Amino acid sequence: MANSPPYDILIVGAGAAGLMATTFAAQNADSSNKVAALDGAKIIGAKILVSGGGRCNVTHDVVTPNDFAGSKRNQIAKVLKTFTADDTVTFFADLGVKLKREDTGKLFPTTDKAQTVLNALLKSVNQAGATILNEHRVTKISRTDNDFTLRTPHGDLHTRKLILATGGKSLPKTGSDGLAYGFAISLGHTLTQTTPALVPLVLSDGHWLTRLSGLTADVELAVASSTGKITHRQTGSLLMTHFGLSGPAAMDISRHWIASHNTDPGTQLLINFLPGRTFEQIETELVELTESHGSAGITSILYDYVQRRLAHTLAADGADVDPTTPMAQLSKPQRRAVVKALTALPVPVVRDRGYLFAEVTAGGVPLAEINLATMESRTCPDLYLCGEILDVDGRIGGYNFQWAWASGRLAGMSAAIG
Numbered sequence: 089m090a091n092s093p094p095y096d097i098l099i100v101g102a103g104a105a106g107l108m109a110t111t112f113a114a115q116n117a118d119s120s121n122k123v124a125a126l127d128g129a130k131i132i133g134a135k136i137l138v139s140g141g142g143r144c145n146v147t148h149d150v151v152t153p154n155d156f157a158g159s160k161r162n163q164i165a166k167v168l169k170t171f172t173a174d175d176t177v178t179f180f181a182d183l184g185v186k187l188k189r190e191d192t193g194k195l196f197p198t199t200d201k202a203q204t205v206l207n208a209l210l211k212s213v214n215q216a217g218a219t220i221l222n223e224h225r226v227t228k229i230s231r232t233d234n235d236f237t238l239r240t241p242h243g244d245l246h247t248r249k250l251i252l253a254t255g256g257k258s259l260p261k262t263g264s265d266g267l268a269y270g271f272a273i274s275l276g277h278t279l280t281q282t283t284p285a286l287v288p289l290v291l292s293d294g295h296w297l298t299r300l301s302g303l304t305a306d307v308e309l310a311v312a313s314s315t316g317k318i319t320h321r322q323t324g325s326l327l328m329t330h331f332g333l334s335g336p337a338a339m340d341i342s343r344h345w346i347a348s349h350n351t352d353p354g355t356q357l358l359i360n361f362l363p364g365r366t367f368e369q370i371e372t373e374l375v376e377l378t379e380s381h382g383s384a385g386i387t388s389i390l391y392d393y394v395q396r397r398l399a400h401t402l403a404a405d406g407a408d409v410d411p412t413t414p415m416a417q418l419s420k421p422q423r424r425a426v427v428k429a430l431t432a433l434p435v436p437v438v439r440d441r442g443y444l445f446a447e448v449t450a451g452g453v454p455l456a457e458i459n460l461a462t463m464e465s466r467t468c469p470d471l472y473l474c475g476e477i478l479d480v481d482g483r484i485g486g487y488n489f490q491w492a493w494a495s496g497r498l499a500g501m502s503a504a505i506g
């Protein structure tokens with residue numbers, strides 16, 4: 089391989105964005121046999137196979153820039169509009185993969201198997217005439233006047249155009265370990281701070297909520313600054329676990345809690361177990377219930393508001409009130425403590441669970457450094473970037489793959505045509 093002929097286009101990373109980039113680069117290139125994707129992994133597509141619980145949530149029926157964070161919404165919109173969720177449906181249908189919409193708006197293959205999606209992507213690369221070289225981990229990239237030189241275990245490879253589709257740092261055992269951020273930096277780019285995103289949150293050791301492991305509740309979570317200002321809200325299903333909080337609501341809000349906590353260590357996470365209802369509304373109701381049901385124990389009253397398993401613990405541990413106390417005997421501060429536990433319970437998040445458990449990486453190469461009509465680098469001509477290496481992260485629901493499809497396709501096509 090050391091004396092291999094130069095490639096026209098090499099794509100580093102054969103994940104979701106890289107496979108898409110490879111297909112569209114080869115389809116549009118003068119000579120598709122001079123297009124190849126390199127990946128360090130032995131088996132291609134590990135992350136696609138574990139995605140969506142093994143079913144691969146390919147996209148969402150409604151995708152807007154507001155479903156993403158990181159770079160500016162108008163920048164993200166420019167890329168998303170080049171390849172919409174409908175285009176994704178058509179792209180996979182043309183490859184024989186039918187997608188179905190679930191009630192949540194998420195789209196999955198009708199087979200409910202991520203393998204179907206991966207097979208289709210590999211088929212598309214194959215049909216386009218490009219090659220995938222697995223076990224080709226790139227360890228160094230240098231730029232000369234006319235080409236890029238990539239160091240791999242099989243010798244140096246040369247290419248005229250280069251697409252970086254190396255992902256972020258989440259689930260590093262799949263091969264996305266962040267090494268490639270260094271390539272982007274060496275080619276003139278900067279990085280915004282990278283942190284885990286869509287990641288479970290760990291509570292202080294032995295926190296009483298961890299005793300409710302396995303319980304799910306529909307909640308509203310809020311990130312509050314140390315001054316009490318609510319900076320982000322998220323409704324959805326929350327799962328209590330042996331370590332803390334998981335489920336869509338916790339995962340979706342995690343990047344916002346982390347970003348706030350990094351600059352403001354006094355940041356708090358608040359749980360409202362009665363989404364859409366306020367402290368004042370519930371306090372008024374409890375005052376009325378005290379008049380009509382004064383002899384009822386507080387826990388039995390809470391049964392009307394939250395699940396039984398939660399009611400007892402919320403009174404005892406969340407509000408520090410004896411759960412058998414009759415309503416009429418609750419002091420005003422005790423009643424208010426119960427209302428607070430129901431509607432704005434502060435929980436001591438000590439950390440996130442890290443990249444081993446994160447679905448994506450927040451931060452990366454800012455879109456301001458990319459020509460968004462082509463995905464070409466503004467700092468290094470003939471270099472293109474796509475997917476999660478960029479400073480864009482979506483919420484749960486198929487948005488991260490939609491970003492990978494759209495940005496990967498655009499990078500591949502532009503590298504071939506430009």
Ligand SMILES: Cc1cc2nc3c(=O)[nH]c(=O)nc-3n(C[C@H](O)[C@H](O)[C@H](O)COP(=O)(O)OP(=O)(O)OC[C@H]3O[C@@H](n4cnc5c(N)ncnc54)[C@H](O)[C@@H]3O)c2cc1C
Pocket residue numbers: 100101102103104105106126127128129133135136138139140141144145146147224225226227253254255256258259262263264265266267268446447448474475476477485486487488489490492
């Ligand atoms: C458990 C889990 C479930 C998920 N479920 C969903 C879901 O259902 N829907 C959704 O939209 N999103 C989901 N995501 C997020 C989604 O998988 C990612 O956002 C998406 O895969 C990013 O695509 P990418 O191609 O940019 O990066 P990656 O998929 O991370 O691919 C990068 C590739 O580059 C290779 N690579 C990295 N460095 C090098 C190097 N130096 N040399 C050679 N190769 C290299 C890696 O081996 C890897 O194959 C999930 C993520 C996880 C972890």
